[in-house]
Amino acid sequence: MNQWVIKGLKTGIKTTQYPRIPELAPGISPGLPAATRVAAPAAASLVARCPTGALGIAPEGLSVDRRRCVHCFRCAPGADDSLDWELSYEWGRLSQNDDNQDRRLGRPFRRSAHILVVDAGDCGACLNEVRQLNNPYYNMHRLGFFLTPTPRHADILLVVGAGTVQMRHALGKAYEAMPTPKRVVAVGACALFGGVFGPSFACGAGVGDVVPVDVEVPGNPPPPLAILHGLLVAVGQRPPASEVG
Ligand code: SF4
Secondary structure: OOHHHHHHHHHOOOOOOOOOOOOOOOOOOOOEEOOOOOOHHHHHHHHHHOOOOOEEEEOOEEEEOHHHOOOOOOOOEOEOOOOOEEOOOOOOEEOOOOOOOOOOOOHHHOOOEEEEEEEOOOOOHHHHHHHHOOOOOOOHHHHOEEEOOOHHHOOEEEEEOOOEHHHHHHHHHHHHHOOOOOEEEEEOHHHHHOOOOOOOOOEOOOHHHOOOOOEEEOOOOOOHHHHHHHHHHHOOOOOOHHHOO
């Protein structure tokens, strides 16, 4: 018998138990900054230090726009005047689109949903995290998520990247080709607002002006569990971030 079979039998099942049991393994998430009460001079210094305008002055101290955080860690513990840091990963939230309708897929999709992944100008980071969802540790098949290479079979369009000029047409065509009902999950700061690249001559301010985004997953890149949470929000199996605890 091959050695890897013996090793596998000895090791046992290592797949994460999330979402049945919260995942507490160290290093599972880089975390996100939390709004913190800080003194005025420190707050001004932190706001000036943030490269993407994620931090702002608020009456109660500092506000944090998590969609815009690119994980530069200039405000993380260890830096001068650091913010509180939340080591969570359930970051998927319903987008603040024009209407207040529930943007989750209905009950029929709770058992299985097919996902078309579109790289709309990704640097490789978010795509690499998406790729982890298929490995034995995250194993998204156990939750009924399957990848499909064709938009004709897709229920969810998962988009990474800032939406470059060259990809806008292809992204729109892929969305149009999907049957209804369908949902769009935008993954990563670039897809949400253009990240450090947009808006510019090469891309817009995220993919929201090409396709209607339903679920937003912040992070740069978001860890696999955050992406998994975004997918679970899209099919209605987990509450979105604003409704979590
Ligand atoms: S970690 Fe995020 S919020 Fe903090 S300075 Fe960097 S981009 Fe801004």
